[in-house]
Amino acid sequence: MAQNTMTPAELTKTLKVLKTAKEAKLTKVAVAGGSGYAGQELIRLLAQHPNVNLTAIGTNSHDGDKFSDINPGFAGMVDNICTDLNIEALAEGNDLIFLALPHGSAARLLSSSVLQKSKVIDLSGDFRLKNAAKHLLANGKPFDAAYGLPELNRHDIAHASLVANPGCYATAAILSLAPLVKAGLIVENSVIIDGKSGVSGAGRAPSLHIQFAECNETMAAYQLPHHRHTPEIEQTLSAYAADDVITTFAAHLVPMNRGILLTSYATMKTTVSKEEVTEAYLNSYKNEPFVRLWHNRGSMPETRWVKGSNFCDIGFALDQRSNRIVTVAAIDNLIKGAAGQAIQNMNIILGIDETTGIAQIPSFL
Amino acid sequence: MAQNTMTPAELTKTLKVLKTAKEAKLTKVAVAGGSGYAGQELIRLLAQHPNVNLTAIGTNSHDGDKFSDINPGFAGMVDNICTDLNIEALAEGNDLIFLALPHGSAARLLSSSVLQKSKVIDLSGDFRLKNAAKHLLANGKPFDAAYGLPELNRHDIAHASLVANPGCYATAAILSLAPLVKAGLIVENSVIIDGKSGVSGAGRAPSLHIQFAECNETMAAYQLPHHRHTPEIEQTLSAYAADDVITTFAAHLVPMNRGILLTSYATMKTTVSKEEVTEAYLNSYKNEPFVRLWHNRGSMPETRWVKGSNFCDIGFALDQRSNRIVTVAAIDNLIKGAAGQAIQNMNIILGIDETTGIAQIPSFL
Amino acid sequence: MAQNTMTPAELTKTLKVLKTAKEAKLTKVAVAGGSGYAGQELIRLLAQHPNVNLTAIGTNSHDGDKFSDINPGFAGMVDNICTDLNIEALAEGNDLIFLALPHGSAARLLSSSVLQKSKVIDLSGDFRLKNAAKHLLANGKPFDAAYGLPELNRHDIAHASLVANPGCYATAAILSLAPLVKAGLIVENSVIIDGKSGVSGAGRAPSLHIQFAECNETMAAYQLPHHRHTPEIEQTLSAYAADDVITTFAAHLVPMNRGILLTSYATMKTTVSKEEVTEAYLNSYKNEPFVRLWHNRGSMPETRWVKGSNFCDIGFALDQRSNRIVTVAAIDNLIKGAAGQAIQNMNIILGIDETTGIAQIPSFL
Amino acid sequence: MAQNTMTPAELTKTLKVLKTAKEAKLTKVAVAGGSGYAGQELIRLLAQHPNVNLTAIGTNSHDGDKFSDINPGFAGMVDNICTDLNIEALAEGNDLIFLALPHGSAARLLSSSVLQKSKVIDLSGDFRLKNAAKHLLANGKPFDAAYGLPELNRHDIAHASLVANPGCYATAAILSLAPLVKAGLIVENSVIIDGKSGVSGAGRAPSLHIQFAECNETMAAYQLPHHRHTPEIEQTLSAYAADDVITTFAAHLVPMNRGILLTSYATMKTTVSKEEVTEAYLNSYKNEPFVRLWHNRGSMPETRWVKGSNFCDIGFALDQRSNRIVTVAAIDNLIKGAAGQAIQNMNIILGIDETTGIAQIPSFL
Numbered sequence A, B, C, D: 001m002a003q004n005t006m007t008p009a010e011l012t013k014t015l016k017v018l019k020t021a022k023e024a025k026l027t028k029v030a031v032a033g034g035s036g037y038a039g040q041e042l043i044r045l046l047a048q049h050p051n052v053n054l055t056a057i058g059t060n061s062h063d064g065d066k067f068s069d070i071n072p073g074f075a076g077m078v079d080n081i082c083t084d085l086n087i088e089a090l091a092e093g094n095d096l097i098f099l100a101l102p103h104g105s106a107a108r109l110l111s112s113s114v115l116q117k118s119k120v121i122d123l124s125g126d127f128r129l130k131n132a133a134k135h136l137l138a139n140g141k142p143f144d145a146a147y148g149l150p151e152l153n154r155h156d157i158a159h160a161s162l163v164a165n166p167g168c169y170a171t172a173a174i175l176s177l178a179p180l181v182k183a184g185l186i187v188e189n190s191v192i193i194d195g196k197s198g199v200s201g202a203g204r205a206p207s208l209h210i211q212f213a214e215c216n217e218t219m220a221a222y223q224l225p226h227h228r229h230t231p232e233i234e235q236t237l238s239a240y241a242a243d244d245v246i247t248t249f250a251a252h253l254v255p256m257n258r259g260i261l262l263t264s265y266a267t268m269k270t271t272v273s274k275e276e277v278t279e280a281y282l283n284s285y286k287n288e289p290f291v292r293l294w295h296n297r298g299s300m301p302e303t304r305w306v307k308g309s310n311f312c313d314i315g316f317a318l319d320q321r322s323n324r325i326v327t328v329a330a331i332d333n334l335i336k337g338a339a340g341q342a343i344q345n346m347n348i349i350l351g352i353d354e355t356t357g358i359a360q361i362p363s364f365l
Helices: A008-025 A037-046 A087-092 A105-109 A112-117 A130-134 A150-159 A168-182 A230-238 A274-285 A335-350 B008-025 B037-047 B087-092 B105-109 B112-117 B130-135 B150-159 B168-182 B230-238 B274-285 B335-350 C008-025 C037-046 C087-093 C105-109 C112-117 C130-134 C150-159 C168-182 C230-238 C274-285 C335-350 D008-025 D037-047 D087-092 D105-109 D112-117 D130-134 D150-159 D168-182 D230-238 D274-285 D335-350
Strands: A027-032 A052-058 A096-099 A119-122 A145-147 A162-164 A191-197 A220-222 A247-253 A260-267 A291-293 A312-319 A324-331 B027-032 B052-058 B096-099 B119-122 B145-147 B162-164 B191-197 B220-222 B247-253 B260-267 B291-293 B312-319 B324-331 C027-032 C052-058 C096-099 C119-122 C145-147 C162-164 C191-197 C220-222 C247-253 C260-267 C291-293 C312-319 C324-331 D027-032 D052-058 D096-099 D119-122 D145-147 D162-164 D191-197 D220-222 D247-253 D260-267 D291-293 D312-319 D324-331
Touching (some): A027 A087, A027 A335, A037 A052, A037 A096, A052 A087, A087 A096, A087 A112, A112 A119, A150 A335, A162 A335, A168 A230, A168 A260, A168 A312, A168 A335, A191 B191, A247 B260, A247 B324, A260 B247, A274 A291, B027 B037, B037 B335, B052 B087, B087 B096, B096 B105, B112 B119, B145 B150, B150 B168, B162 B335, B168 B247, B168 B274, B168 B324, B230 B247, B274 B312, C027 C037, C027 C087, C027 C335, C037 C052, C037 C335, C112 C119, C168 C191, C168 C230, C168 C260, C168 C274, C168 C312, C168 C324, C168 C335, C230 C247, C247 D260, C247 D324, C260 D191, C260 D220, C274 C291, C324 C335, C324 D247, D027 D087, D052 D087, D087 D112, D096 D105, D112 D119, D150 D335, D162 D335, D168 D260, D168 D274, D168 D312, D168 D324, D230 D247
Parallel strands (some): A145 A162, B096 B119, B119 B162, C027 C052, C027 C096, C119 C162, C145 C162, C191 C247, C291 C312, D027 D096, D119 D162, D291 D312
Antiparallel strands (some): C312 C324, D191 D260, D260 D324
């Protein structure tokens, strides 16, 4: 068809336009902290993100090393030379920087000077709590950290200069419970959260309790009865509730690399039907690209169905005898629970399709 | 010292007496169902039990096979030739038989004729529920199955001709919750049980969902909101409570061979101290050889600390904000949750030291 | 810059041209056999391949089912309705079909009529051996199956109507040994191959020996002293050797989902230096996108460094005392050992960049 | 029967004699180094050994701690208070001491003064090599360490004051190859050993490479082409050979807690039959309580069949085409490869039944 052909001159010009446009569009980003698991996942995903130019990897102890020498899986794919951990310098040369540092480091290193130069997405717990953030001043001004859970807070994220990426357990807990709280279905102080995590959730710093033979073939409960993500969960859910949401939260370590399965229990305010609960979830998530509801399946979410992906799968069951609801949420703790969600936040800030670079199909094994 | 020596003639006579006495004392036992995991564990433990002569292994499909040809780990240790699954014949020649058969088989195969010939310990769920047992008649008489949880029911077990060995989850749930119910500390209908089991708990019959690559590196919730052990738990706990105990029970599959970790949540009737709870547990278990309390440790029970042993380790934490208690129980599902407890019941029936043959130190890895 | 802008009319026309061109370019493909692990990986990778339209998934037992109902991880991503296993019909409507069927099925189902309608890439062992292929006639003509190892056989693959995708062990063995054979460095009948595979290599059909508790926490050797991939390896290597290559090959099952680590041993014809061996490998692979050499590292390949990717990593060590070379190759058995390599073959047939759709960075955990 | 009864007076006397005899017979032993995996296994087995009184556990960093506080699995079973690591003091109060210390420590700490006070069984590599031992003088006299592989060296062990307990890989390698060397069946310099070990073999000192997420779901080769056990294997086998035995030995790490599977390859001197090989093995092992031959089975040894036991299972296959033999040996690296064998050596020294305290049936999962 005539209108769908181009002359050679037209084609040459077109390709030139497209190439220039693409280069101009690439966002320059840096990752501070590339040696932990979340940092490595960030780098893996960013290196293949079509809108991003990963310019720098700042590390504590690998200044001058080739990233793929430290992590041989990246050979030929991410051969960047690591720099030291100079946040100011990273901010200077980039549009956006990710902080994938141990808890406490970001609060110590971040300044308003950095935030004036570059957008910042922080994967630590340092800026997640409102009260905590208020105490962190730079030049007399508090940081305006947006809580980086896109499904609840997309608008704030889009305009924030600092995003506090949620905790992994908190992501699964809030996504599975918020629709019930919003719809006024559950008794606020009846929430019990039983979280189970793969061992990568415990970080990468060598420690006896996460050595192979210490945590293979065993299960353990830890931080009872209040995991450190508890305040983050309660703060976020309470914003949608009539009363303060109070939770009991037991975390468990399970012998596998990746994945969080989170089972929550709550008392219903009144007797409700499966349909009413389904409607509450659909109201929240029917247009969400990364939340999948299991109300039409005969089974419950499993971590393998989300492995390597940015999905959060949510199922529920009603216990008529006790008038309770049981919810089950599954995420990949390193993707939707960390690096993937951080990139989702970046996509929102950049104003591009929110799924760009993080639409991988789960790898199931 | 003169009084502590013997003449050669005295010694010869003594040794002959001891050998005869020992042979006379050996209880003849059989295992019906030696191909499942619980059956194999029974055989492993019985073969090394000092008071037992394991005379027969009855199987469905291995009649005439050497047991150690089917399970090469037993080579040179248990080389018995398997027989077919004739319960009458097994009862005929033995003092006590263990039934380690799929659920439903025992109820179908057992008769009062069998029970007249031999004591029976059944590891299935067929006789655990009082109502269920009432319906199982043989010659017009209901079987008088004793519920085989020694810590609660030692007296009945000692005199029973049929013992219903508890379910694995039920063992962990009842042992960790009964002292709280007995002491009137928890609200009866507030109990939430979150159980996590290794894959051997799902049995040995080939099935897609328990293949290695289907359950390795993943977690799944199943039988929500009422695992089939729920009635067994509620029936047993309710016997000690003012009101009926009603529980919500979610079971989970975890990628490891052995072990159950069971986290329970309940609302306290009044505000109680750590000391009061500790006292409730000590009242129940201070003389129990197989229950270990963790009230003096800074951590919670883990399945590795009970692996390969008949122990049930129990810890707890109080959540002051919600006035809840969280308990954590760990057992080896195949030992205290099946074969070990069955032998504990046998020891009670035989009137010998309850720990005989099942006092192994946990193997920790 | 003036030349790099377009008028709105130009832009509209350009976008229309590009969209039409893209649709015209999409290759229509089908997968026959979507329920096994290799089939699922194929579908996962094809669904995200930019040049492919996955039109059909043919199965034995899921005709009419939504693919994502059987495999919930694909929900929202691959919601195709499965068809039955009619190879003729699949060939009719597609440019290329992949056969991911149990060994023996492809040879039974494939006809020259199918091959006239569509290109075929077969992932089974049915057409890998030359002698075997000769016996498979359709209308009196043998199938001309090209051996689908791109690094050795790119030209034949490009023009074949039937490609026999190599075995997983064979891929690792041939890629690590062929350069040594080609360079005449190793004694032909001295090759010993010790292969170790994750459990997904044993397929997905339920069977006792691949149940979780049967292969977790244990290692086993099988098919000694000649795994069924042996003839495939010997046939391929012998084509480059002065004498017939004869190997001893022991395969082992290791408790992990994915990955093959293959250690080979061979006697050197003469004393050679590390540099000479390196040169032999570089001669073969310096321009290969999916082979990574480890001669400059202080360690050996590990399966985690290739997990989820199409890479084959190869390392070696020289044993001066015995004048032997030890090589270590790592692949993901489901990607470079199956689905990824099949897509690499498809890319060659389509004449597009060989890495299209299979350039994932390894996921390392 | 009259002759088999005793009067009450006879019985009282007899029981008193037996009790006194038993107490007199108990050997006092100590373990130096109770925090590593081998040390913990030693303590677990010794605590249940009928002829032993475990009087002391010497540690580097837990002086004054209750052993069961450090390792809660031992609660109620081994509640000894740990002492510091004073070898002299341990030797003073005991008949026999086990050294389960890091490599290098025993050679540094041991003196002839210690050896005059107590028998010593050392689990490290310090005294395994003859040349190494010669250099270790105390008061001008070399230690006369016996190589503690009972199946080859029972006589020397019985009379030694110092026993060098073999390495785990070396135990599996020597037991599977020595009969072939002794019978003159294999070419001395043709031996290739491919060893695969569970992660407990890498010790317990925290290190990045043995953290859970670093070695779960992956396999790695290490110490190529000569694992540090190579000289130990060659020294021992060469003693039975016409020529020096030279081996190539590649070790591999596999994601499981316990177990070594060792596959070896050697060229036969002449063509031999399966029967001749079987005879060579039977000549060596037909009366050995801890070696099980698999010549009559259709499969090969697996580590699960020896798990938790002191067995070494050995199988073989003949490769007629290359005139090679492939042998497969399986041991539990912590039992027959460390603690169990150490106790076997102790039993020999004590002159009691060699299987005492280490006759556990494998636990298979």
